[in-house]
Amino acid sequence: MVGYFRVQNKLGLHARPAAKLANLARSLNAEISIIKNNKKADAKSIIDLLALSCQFNDELKVEITGKEAHKAFWLLSQLFETEIGEMIDGKKI
Amino acid sequence: MEKRFKGIGVSPGVAIGQALILESKKPCFIYQFLLNTSEVKKEIEHFKKTVESVKKEFKQLAKSLKKETTFKEVRQILEIYISILSDPMLYKATIKRIKEEKINAEWALLKSLEEIENVFGMIEEDYLKQRIQDVHYVVNRILAILQPRFPSAKQSFPESVIIGHDLSPVEAIKLSSKIAIAFVTETGSLTSHIAIVTQALKLPAVVGVKEITNFIKPAEMVIVDGFQGEVIINPLAETLQYYQERRKEYKQYCDKIEHYALLPARTLEGHTLKVMANVELFEEIPSVLKMGADGIGLFRTEFFYLQQKRLPEEKLLYEYFSKVVKAIKPYPVTFRTLDMGGDKLSSALKFEKELNPALGLRAIRFCLKQKNIFRTQLRAILRASAHGDIRILFPLISSLEEIKEAKELLEQVKAELEEERVPYKTSIPVGIMVEVPSAVTLINFLIREIDFLSIGTNDLIQYTLAIDRSNEQVAYLYEPLHPAVLKMIKEIVDVAHQAKVPVNVCGEMAGNPIYIPVLVGLGVDEISLNAQNIPLIKKVLCSISFKEAQNLAKKLVTFGSISEVRECYFNTIGKWIERIEEFTTEKASLTNGTRL
Numbered sequence: 001m002v003g004y005f006r007v008q009n010k011l012g013l014h015a016r017p018a019a020k021l022a023n024l025a026r027s028l029n030a031e032i033s034i035i036k037n038n039k040k041a042d043a044k045s046i047i048d049l050l051a052l053s054c055q056f057n058d059e060l061k062v063e064i065t066g067k068e069a070h071k072a073f074w075l076l077s078q079l080f081e082t083e084i085g086e087m088i089d090g091k092k093i
Numbered sequence: 094m095e096k097r098f099k100g101i102g103v104s105p106g107v108a109i110g111q112a113l114i115l116e117s118k119k120p121c122f123i124y125q126f127l128l129n130t131s132e133v134k135k136e137i138e139h140f141k142k143t144v145e146s147v148k149k150e151f152k153q154l155a156k157s158l159k160k161e162t163t164f165k166e167v168r169q170i171l172e173i174y175i176s177i178l179s180d181p182m183l184y185k186a187t188i189k190r191i192k193e194e195k196i197n198a199e200w201a202l203l204k205s206l207e208e209i210e211n212v213f214g215m216i217e218e219d220y221l222k223q224r225i226q227d228v229h230y231v232v233n234r235i236l237a238i239l240q241p242r243f244p245s246a247k248q249s250f251p252e253s254v255i256i257g258h259d260l261s262p263v264e265a266i267k268l269s270s271k272i273a274i275a276f277v278t279e280t281g282s283l284t285s286h287i288a289i290v291t292q293a294l295k296l297p298a299v300v301g302v303k304e305i306t307n308f309i310k311p312a313e314m315v316i317v318d319g320f321q322g323e324v325i326i327n328p329l330a331e332t333l334q335y336y337q338e339r340r341k342e343y344k345q346y347c348d349k350i351e352h353y354a355l356l357p358a359r360t361l362e363g364h365t366l367k368v369m370a371n372v373e374l375f376e377e378i379p380s381v382l383k384m385g386a387d388g389i390g391l392f393r394t395e396f397f398y399l400q401q402k403r404l405p406e407e408k409l410l411y412e413y414f415s416k417v418v419k420a421i422k423p424y425p426v427t428f429r430t431l432d433m434g435g436d437k438l439s440s441a442l443k444f445e446k447e448l449n450p451a452l453g454l455r456a457i458r459f460c461l462k463q464k465n466i467f468r469t470q471l472r473a474i475l476r477a478s479a480h481g482d483i484r485i486l487f488p489l490i491s492s493l494e495e496i497k498e499a500k501e502l503l504e505q506v507k508a509e510l511e512e513e514r515v516p517y518k519t520s521i522p523v524g525i526m527v528e529v530p531s532a533v534t535l536i537n538f539l540i541r542e543i544d545f546l547s548i549g550t551n552d553l554i555q556y557t558l559a560i561d562r563s564n565e566q567v568a569y570l571y572e573p574l575h576p577a578v579l580k581m582i583k584e585i586v587d588v589a590h591q592a593k594v595p596v597n598v599c600g601e602m603a604g605n606p607i608y609i610p611v612l613v614g615l616g617v618d619e620i621s622l623n624a625q626n627i628p629l630i631k632k633v634l635c636s637i638s639f640k641e642a643q644n645l646a647k648k649l650v651t652f653g654s655i656s657e658v659r660e661c662y663f664n665t666i667g668k669w670i671e672r673i674e675e676f677t678t679e680k681a682s683l684t685n686g687t688r689l
Contacts, residue, residue: 047183048212
């Protein structure tokens with residue numbers, strides 16, 4: 001499964017949203033890769049995600065395989081939709 | 094000999110204590126050895142167990158924090174650490190190395206760390222690059238348990254100033270419950286996590302003090318000034334005395350402020366005023382509530398626009414305004430529509446450079462010219478009204494036409510929302526900023542159009558007296574107690590009260606204790622000021638008599654010269670002067686305190 005998401009988070013994918021994304025990815029029986037400019041990151045790794053250095057408005061390609069791919073896709077799109085929880089407050093952590 | 098070091102103060106306060114120096118970032122040596130095939134399994138178990146125990150430690154630490162909102166961010170940091178602990182690049186990769194290379198856990202972990210460091214080395218964005226700190230903290234914590242290195246509690250002293258090359262938030266929290274009274278680190282910046290943690294712990298901290306560990310010996314006396322970002326080793330007697338005094342003052346100040354914030358905002362006779370906060374950004378709201386505000390009397394919406402790279406869309410604005418409305422609930426928030434010129438708003442909107450921007454195309458004039466931008470903002474504010482109590486305030490109104498046009502646009506937008514079946518509150522109070530002299534002259538006409546008004550004293554004084562405060566040549570002529578200004582305020586209040594319209598004052602006058610008696614005396618119903626000054630202003634309110642203030646104001650408006658007003662005013666409030674002076678020094682230390 002392949003999807004495209006835009007980083008809506010004004011501050012980019014900093015440590016807090018990255019941790020959220022990684023925790024979600026780890027809870028699922030699926031392989032999730034986040035790709036930006038041909039660079040690939042394992043969504044289960046917060047370190048990998050941070051290294052991708054995603055900024056506001058970057059377009060990300062997401063590849064998902066595995067048993068729970070559909071569920072993963074749905075949950076992921078929700079997470080991106082809510083700006084990865086960023087509306088709570090705007091501080092970088 | 095006294096030695097002074099400069100860093101960045103990230104948490105306010107003054108501490109005096111003995112230095113406790115943490116060993117440098119990495120352990121001096123790490124056991125590195127090869128394993129027999131039979132030992133591999135045991136080593137992996139040992140590593141897994143260690144990581145598990147660190148994770149448990151972080152979780153318990155998160156749990157042990159008080160449920161206060163100030164600790165919310167600290168908990169989030171701990172969650173990030175927990176996430177790093179189970180990161181495949183750290184956890185799985187280390188296990189794989191133990192298994193395949195048959196090396197001990199510490200060694201394998203360091204190899205994993207090296208690889209992660211390489212990955213982070215390629216990140217360009219500075220903030221993300223610095224997050225390698227977090228990985229180091231986590232790795233060091235695992236290493237500490239795999240191979241103990243930290244000084245035991247026995248070696249340390251009570252009342253210690255913790256000094257280290259680097260300090261993890263986890264260490265800071267743990268040390269704070271035992272011995273730490275302040276923190277100093279060689280690394281770090283304003284964005285370091287240590288700033289958030291130390292503020293929550295209410296312990297002073299200075300970061301970015303380069304190479305301090307090379308100049309300090311264990312148990313030496315240290316002063317940490319979290320206000321100025323200064324660290325003083327082996328202070329002279331007079332330095333020590335000065336800082337003991339500072340420490341005492343700050344402590345008294347904190348105690349008092351906490352107490353003042355809870356005071357009711359009413360005079361000796363029980364005449365109550367609403368004391369509200371001027372707010373620029375959402376992030377200020379927790380402190381607004383803490384300072385005891387009755388709501389937000391002035392939300393300067395332009396600051397959110399300035400934070401954006403481009404003009405924000407309705408959705409973004411709506412979400413932001415809703416967030417504000419929900420956070421301040423059940424108190425009201427007054428959104429002032431865009432108060433700026435096009436030049437500031439967006440580089441996409443090119444405007445003629447104005448010779449005199451204060452008299453130029455800004456605020457309501459700009460909005461009525463750029464109706465799309467205005468409309469979008471009004472829609473977002475109206476939609477946010479579905480979530481709580483809001484008021485709309487139009488800035489820089491100078492004629493009846495302007496307020497009518499703005500209101501008409503508001504009605505149009507309401508009709509649109511109605512048609513689209515988007516929820517909003519129908520009965521939203523609409524008000525104007527009275528800050529242009531023409532609005533004062535026409536106040537009896539304008540008053541029929543509005544539900545409340547807010548006097549912006551800064552601009553009103555500037556426009557009335559034709560004085561540009563930023564111009565040093567004439568700044569001394571700026572005078573809130575100018576009889577013309579007082580007469581104007583009186584005129585506004587009298588007309589408004591006849592029409593049963595409440596009057597707010599939101600300029601700097603409202604935040605200065607000295608001017609509170611005259612504002613109260615003139616009959617102002619609400620004041621709106623920076624949240625940090627609210628406790629102090631409440632304290633002033635509680636100590637004045639409404640009756641006496643009214644009599645004083647009545648007398649003041651009979652004078653024609655500034656000197657007469659000032660003489661009468663300060664003589665009459667003479668009995669308060671002593672107190673007010675005390676307040677102003679408090680105010681000074683407060684302004685210091687909040688900028689840390």
